[in-house]
Amino acid sequence: MDMRIRDRIFEEEWKKTVISTPGSSILVVAHLLFGIFATAIIIIQSAFSFNVYIFSIWLIFGLIILLTDLFRGRNIKLSSELGFGFFFILGTILSLLLGNVYSMFFPENLGRIDILIFQISTGICVSIRFLITFFYEEFFSQEQEFIAPDSKYAKEQIEQYILNLVKTDFEYSEIEQIGLFEKWWYTLKKMIWPTISVSILITLAALYSLLIYYIIPNDAISELIIVPSLIIAAILYSILLIRLNDVIPKMQEKEKKILESEEWEEDLLEEINEEIVSS
Amino acid sequence: MEAAKHFELTKNGKAFILFGSLFIVLGLAIDNYLLVVPGFIFWIVVTSTFISYFQHQNLNLDLKLSVSKTYMRSRGLLAVATEINNSSSKAVRFKITLGISFHFRSIKTPETVYIKLQPNETKKLVWLLLAVRRGSATIGPAEISVGPFQNLFENKRILKEKINIKVLPQRPRVNIPWKTKKELLLKMVHEFAKRVKGRGDEFFALRDYLPGDEVKHIDWYATARHDRLISKEFEDERNLHFLIYLDLGGTMFGPKFEYALSSAVELSSLIRGTNHDLGVIAYSNIVKRFIVPQLGKKELSLMLNLYDLEATGVQSNFINAVKFTKNNQLLHSIAIIFSDLEGDLRKKLQGLHLLQTMGSRVIFVNFSTLDFNILASPGWLLSKSQDMDYSLVIERVFPSLVKDEYKRREKELRKILYSVGGDYIEINGYEDNIILSLYRLMKKYSPTQRLVQEALERWT
Secondary structure: OOOOOOHHHOOOOOOEOOOOOOOHHHHHHHHHHHHHHHHHHHHHHHHHHHHHHHHHHHHHHHHHHHHHHHHHHHOOOHHHHHHHHHHHHHHHHHHHHHHOOOOOOOOOOOOHHHHHHHHHHHHHHHHHHHHHHHHHHHOOOOOOOEEEEOOOOHHHHHHHHHHHHOOOOOOOOOOOOOHHHHHHHHHHHHHHHHHHHHHHHHHHHHHHHHHHHHHHHHHHHHHHHHHHHHHHHHHHHHHHHHHHHHOOOOOHHHHHHHHHHHHHHHHHHHHHHHHHHHH | OOEEEEEOOHHHHHHHHHHHHHHHHHHHHHHHHHHEEEEEEHHHHHHHHHHHHHHHOOOOEEEEEEEEOOOOEEOOOEEEEEEEEEOOOOOOOEEEEEEEEEEEEEOOOOOOOHHHHHEOOOEEEEEEEEEEOOEEEEEEEEEEEOOOOOOOOOOEEHHHHHHHHEOOOOOOOOOOHHHHHHHHHHHHHHHHHHOOOOOOEEEEEEOOOOOOOOHHHHHHHHHHHHOEEEEEEEEEOOOOOOEEEEEEOOOOHHHHHHHHHHHHHHHHHHHOOOOOOOEEEEOOOOOEEEEEEEEEEHHHHHHHHOOOOOOOOOOOOOOHHHHHHHHHHOOEEEEEEOOOOOHHHHHOOOHHHHHHHHEEEEEEEEEHHHHHHHHHHHHHHOOOOHHHHHHHHHHHHHHHHHHHHHHHHHHHHHHHHHHHHEEEEEEEHHHHHHHHHHHHHHHHHHHHHHHHHHHHHHOE
């Protein structure tokens, strides 16, 4: 006596296949590495601050991030990346709360330039990690699942079917997909203009702050002018992005109404068909 | 057909705008560039989606979806073609996803592919699909995603057309030769068809000539022998009227029901090309569907009406189905009941006597719970007990109490069937075939037994 025979036959004849895009494992490792780099740099910076609380907080957070990354493995998702960002924000807030002369933000043994280098390099690592997540979600994590014939019977069945399709509208030929590098290049090409526009913004901001420094040599007063004005500029840019969203035409509501009437018609047609068949 | 445009900033996109701004503002305020740098990256990503939206806003793609057939057998193959035309003056790269319902699996090609279209180019993509489940399946909608970062900003062209496809039950693996089927039918006609005199080709009996009889029917040899006019009588055409009672009750579920349904379809293949007819009454507590008896030539339309039946979860009531039959004057039929012995047995058997009074012959087909339940139970599947002895498995899954109860029920059913002159068939798992079981049953009927029965009928 056997279990469901037709199920067993199906498993014998068809094999479930999953395409793994070349380079996906490299991307997973890179994702993990950049996470480690970001936390490592920030842990080193907190070590230089000689503040035990801040150092232990970042050490614990770094460990949590590393462990969650390891357990998650290939399951890289944008939503799970929010947790990663959350730890960074929480760590920063806690460091600020515990901040004194020896903390990582106002240390005595690190110069301003050193702090900038540490922070910007961590920021770059985090950003690269985010970008990797994007690429992974876009090209690698797609469910590229299909079935392939395994037994002789199934193979012959497909061969015969394809032969029968020749010279019909459904003539079968393998679909030519674009290569991986073309996909990467396409996405990167789309980011050139935004990068230029944002970098122009950054340069303008830098020029503006240099100008203020030149006019008012006193650091404290000049920063009091620079920072609020940059914040206002940032808010203005985000308002611009939000306003852009409102410009996009909303087309979904109209289509729903049309669909409803179609369903009603289909039901009627089905009823008529059934009547004809049964009579 | 031009695909509908769909633009939407997703929740992720909105969160990115918010986080980007928050990071930059917060970072600048507390003089922390760790937050400022990712904030800028968020901005760049979101801005690039907006720019790609403005670039492809007016991109029109013509999409056409077609399928090679609209009804098919389960485990059959289907070809789906999508024709895409790029009428713009720019080359575009995009991702196309073909929406298919769970009844199908794609062969060799994934459902999502990335392709490139030159200006004014038309491409035809053909997917081969395998039907893995019966039911009413759909192909569509087809979605084209243009531009990067679709999870932040959906920039899509959607063809909302859905094509309905009827996937009929699977073709049985055991191909029963036509010769066997013919023999079975002949045997059934011989045993079950009601012998009525009338206008037909089959000889029935000789009798005295009566005024009004046709002259050509006079048997001259017999007339010469008896010295009076003797004429021949003919039998009416002997067609079988099959009537399948399909139980949709709560106890018929999962693999058991699927097999009952495919058995019904297989029975319909028995009458293919003949003048016998077959009707189906699917019932639970009331009659859920009635398919009027159709001649063997319309067998396919019968199957088309069967494909989307599903078992209901309520206790079935057989008497209602029989009353329905009586109201519709479906007399003198071969009533084949596809059911089991679970649940309230009285409700399942009430009505057999009524069927007998209507002149029907009853064949009760029991889809044995013992076998099908084992096949469906997780205990059987999980413990990998395929290698074990069958009797051991039955002992383990069904305690002796249950088995005794089952035997008692079977005995009761046999008793009732004996009183109505019915027959009993048991289907034990997928190894058993309804037609072969019927064949075995018909072999049991011997001509001598028939003669005795006829004599008894005359006596009473």
